Amino acid sequence: MDVQERAALRQHLHARRDAIVGHWRRAITRTAFSPMDPTAVAGRLARLADEAIGLLIAEALIPERAQDLGVALVALGYAAPEALRGTLQTLGRELPADLSPVQLAALQPRLLALLREVAVGFCAALQDTILAAQETERRGQLAERRRVEATLQASEARLRAVTGNLPIALLALDRRGVVTLADGTGLAALGLIPATAIGRPVAELLAGVPALAQDAARALSGAETATVATLGDVVVEVRHTPLRDGAGAIVGAIGIALDVTARQRTEERLQAVIGHAPIVLFALDSRGTITLSEGQGLAALRRRPGETMVGRSIFEVYRDAPAVLDHAHRALAGEAFTARTVVADATYETHYLPLRAADGALTGVLGVGTDITVRARAEAALRRREARLSPTEEALLPLLVRADLATYRQVGAPLGLAPGRVRDLVKGLAAKLGVASERWAVVAALWDRGML
Numbered sequence: 001m002d003v004q005e006r007a008a009l010r011q012h013l014h015a016r017r018d019a020i021v022g023h024w025r026r027a028i029t030r031t032a033f034s035p036m037d038p039t040a041v042a043g044r045l046a047r048l049a050d051e052a053i054g055l056l057i058a059e060a061l062i063p064e065r066a067q068d069l070g071v072a073l074v075a076l077g078y079a080a081p082e083a084l085r086g087t088l089q090t091l092g093r094e095l096p097a098d099l100s101p102v103q104l105a106a107l108q109p110r111l112l113a114l115l116r117e118v119a120v121g122f123c124a125a126l127q128d129t130i131l132a133a134q135e136t137e138r139r140g141q142l143a144e145r146r147r148v149e150a151t152l153q154a155s156e157a158r159l160r161a162v163t164g165n166l167p168i169a170l171l172a173l174d175r176r177g178v179v180t181l182a183d184g185t186g187l188a189a190l191g192l193i194p195a196t197a198i199g200r201p202v203a204e205l206l207a208g209v210p211a212l213a214q215d216a217a218r219a220l221s222g223a224e225t226a227t228v229a230t231l232g233d234v235v236v237e238v239r240h241t242p243l244r245d246g247a248g249a250i251v252g253a254i255g256i257a258l259d260v261t262a263r264q265r266t267e268e269r270l271q272a273v274i275g276h277a278p279i280v281l282f283a284l285d286s287r288g289t290i291t292l293s294e295g296q297g298l299a300a301l302r303r304r305p306g307e308t309m310v311g312r313s314i315f316e317v318y319r320d321a322p323a324v325l326d327h328a329h330r331a332l333a334g335e336a337f338t339a340r341t342v343v344a345d346a347t348y349e350t351h352y353l354p355l356r357a358a359d360g361a362l363t364g365v366l367g368v369g370t371d372i373t374v375r376a377r378a379e380a381a382l383r384r385r386e387a388r389l390s391p392t393e394e395a396l397l398p399l400l401v402r403a404d405l406a407t408y409r410q411v412g413a414p415l416g417l418a419p420g421r422v423r424d425l426v427k428g429l430a431a432k433l434g435v436a437s438e439r440w441a442v443v444a445a446l447w448d449r450g451m452l
Contacts, residue, residue: 241255285363
């Protein structure tokens with residue numbers, strides 16, 4: 001190809017440059033996103049097209065400059081394989097468009113060489129970009145790992161600071177039952193030293209406390225356990241929990257022993273006080289089932305603490321004591337109050353306290369009843385003296401509070417009194433004893449039974 005032919009070919013290709021750039025931009029811009037605006041992209045592609053035309057009609061193709069076209073394309077942000085394919089198809093179709101057979105025959109080998117070098121440069125730049133991105137990601141992952149490790153180390157240090165000063169023992173076991181972590185001042189209660197415990201089988205360490213050794217074995221089999229054990233003067237509560245991997249397979253267990261000696265001693269003292277004081281301490285769940293029943297005051301009810309009442313409904317246990325049932329309904333409705341009640345010839349002053357969850361929902365009732373029978377009888381005697389009761393009225397009072405005498409006829413029978421006479425005496429008693437203002441034990445019983 002002589003100088004004139006090259007000049008004519010250059011003029012022809014430059015005349016078609018804008019069309020080539022338009023086809024090229026449409027072929028690659030849909031393959032990726034470039035941070036440059038469309039006008040700037042078009043300008044860069046126009047310069048690259050000029051460079052391609054110059055390389056195509058030069059006396060000798062310079063491979064490095066042709067490869068730079070592929071590198072420049074990646075630098076624009078069009079680094080997907082589809083961008084290279086679109087580039088090769090567009091340049092291979094548009095550069096030789098409208099050429100004469102003679103021009104096409106002369107240009108074809110040079111065009112193929114140009115496109116080959118563009119592909120080489122593109123692939124080299126793409127590889128460098130991928131490697132650079134991988135290196136950046138690797139460095140980021142390394143930095144993140146170091147950050148996580150530092151955070152874990154700080155957390156572990158804080159955990160050790162906490163566990164090392166709390167009255168607990170923390171043991172971690174692998175799936176064979178070998179101790180991998182031992183920490184906490186509570187280890188001393190188990191007769192363990194951290195430095196000598198790690199690496200030893202837990203069954204060997206807890207051989208002197210068979211129940212705890214068995215709990216550890218059960219945890220490694222998948223069961224959660226909780227045991228209170230007395231070790232000399234120390235009482236510990238030990239919980240074992242299995243550890244599982246993402247697939248649910250057991251990989252070990254955690255054991256936490258808490259020194260509850262002080263709590264145990266407090267509970268024992270409280271139990272001693274409750275057991276000997278003339279009170280009844282009880283608790284109900286939200287349905288009225290008795291969950292706690294303790295106190296010496298139960299003796300007046302001819303019941304043993306805990307044995308015959310826990311697990312039963314208060315509405316079944318006290319079905320013959322309407323006042324108690326009324327009080328239970330009020331407390332389970334959320335009311336806190338104090339009431340005096342006569343049950344089985346004993347008088348109680350009972351404080352009812354509703355129990356609630358964090359969201360305010362009622363979960364049960366706590367009650368403390370004090371046996372005030374002696375005081376109530378003294379008050380009743382004083383009121384009888386002040387009221388100047390007749391001998392018949394004095395004899396009638398103890399009959400009126402008996403739960404087994406529910407009608408006027410039954411109350412009057414022991415004294416030979418007709419029902420009408422009993423009713424008149426009761427009305428007189430109500431007036432003398434001040435039902436509306438006092439409602440002491442006897443009068444309260446009459447009122448609750450509908451006899452006033």
